Amino acid sequence: MISPRSSNYERLEGGMGPSRNASRTVPWKKIAIAATVLIGVVWLFSPGDTSASGWMPKTSDSDIDIDPLPPAYTEHKQPDADLAVPTTSAAAPSVRPTSYESDPDPSKTVYCTTPQNPSSPIVQYALMIDAGSTGSRIHIYKFHNCGASPTYEYEIFRQTKPGLSEYAGEPQGAAASLDVLLDAALAHVPPALRPCTPVAVKATAGLRSLGAEQSAEILGAVRQRLSTVYPFPIAEADGVVIMDGKDEGVYAWITANYLMNTIRADSPKGASAYAVLDLGGASTQIVFEPLFDASKPDSALLEGEHKYELQFGGRTHVLYQHSYLGYGLMRARKSVHRLVDFMGSLRTTKAHEETGNPCLARGTKRVVEVETETGTKKNVTMVGGDIGGFExxxxxxxxxxxxxxxxxxxxCSFDGVYQPSLLDTFPNGKILLLSYFYDRIHPLLPTPPPRLTISTIADFATDVCLGKPGWEKRWSGNTVALEELEDRPEYCLDLTFMHALLRLGYEFQDARDVEIGKQFEGTELGWALGAAIAMVGGELRCRA
Structure with missing residues (x-):
């Protein structure tokens, strides 16, 4: 059904994005930025006091560099969407289980009593471990085989932190960190089905950044522990790997559009697929299905790694995808702090002087770790002060x-990356923002949530960057939002970066509507379900 691509992560840079030719190997921005910065120093840091006098110091923000995805959120439901209804002669159940808790028998299904294909099990579980840059998560998926292909029923989700990339030089410790997730699988997968329940561990951008040698040691230890401690068979193809960024984005696109019922065989005629934008800690992905005007010259998607042809639901989808390594939210923070520190060094030679950072909310302070050009690290005290602001x-x-x-x-979009114009090839399609987009925007929305546009993010950023006076003016009485912003100086940076990514980077118009999502009817949005669908749709081998 889906042909997963193999990993070629070694060509990706550890800095600000993937190269388009072999000569671009500098892991940070070109030295030419220095010239631009020199011009901008005077007007950007106009006269203003950068001392801490009268400013509220940060009290606690120790988790900010490894910011975990929240353990649970309220479902973000979309209109007129439902999960798959299998093709089967059995009558559809009046009550469809949507969770482990509502399932009358996890070893059976309510949809039929025998599988359509006698050689297939009536119920199939699959385990997908997302080893991300900020933590590891397991998705325990239940499928049934009442129809011609496996049909998804529900998910059990657990997570832990830190991620595997925090265990550099400790491969056994990295492998053992997944035990809490695999033990959850043992608790929920019926014993008789465990030998035929495939497991896959797919690491993303965080582990890529460790380099080939250290990441291979960690993945080797993970594979060894899975095969010797747990009863689940490791998926035959790409079972324990660093996932290629292109697959990460495409699988997220499949997950969202499968759940939203836009790409399945039973989807409404003329259903339009969502563009899916995923913002992780170390990388960000965009995937959409561009539509070209055949009457215009050169109106087709150019050949290249960005092109992904996908057979799904009886249709061929020609997708544009790109994964920007180095443009995830945590990496963006580091890049901004490094640039601010460099610019601050041009203004003073005094040791230990605080550095004004316009991307911290006014009245806030934070000690940040900055990596120098030589690879060493130093702590720099940065303050928002009067210079903080969205602009x-x-x-x-x-x-x-x-x-x-x-x-x-x-x-091109940004960083010299080819991308068809969204205005020309995706002018009216729906846009779904995932992961950190949701985590930062959702807590700030009122109830009921209003129409959300690109400009809404800029409006939020403008008030967040003003510090407490701005928060209290916009979110007066909204304790959830005020608690979310408290002691989070970089919320200003996060929202401003998100707006810049959408508006400047991808060139969406300010008035463009967007949707944010974390879950859909109890299922986590992201790449994991799409990858699991590919896994159960392929050849499965059980353990003896």
């Missing part, structure tokens, strides 16, 4: 985005 922060982020990078194949 001034946006100027910094514009430099980080590398919008003016050389575009070898036009049109």
């Amino acid at each position: 001034s922060c946006n100027r910094i982020i514009e430099l980080v985005m590398a919008k003016d990078a050389i575009c070898e194949v036009k049109p």
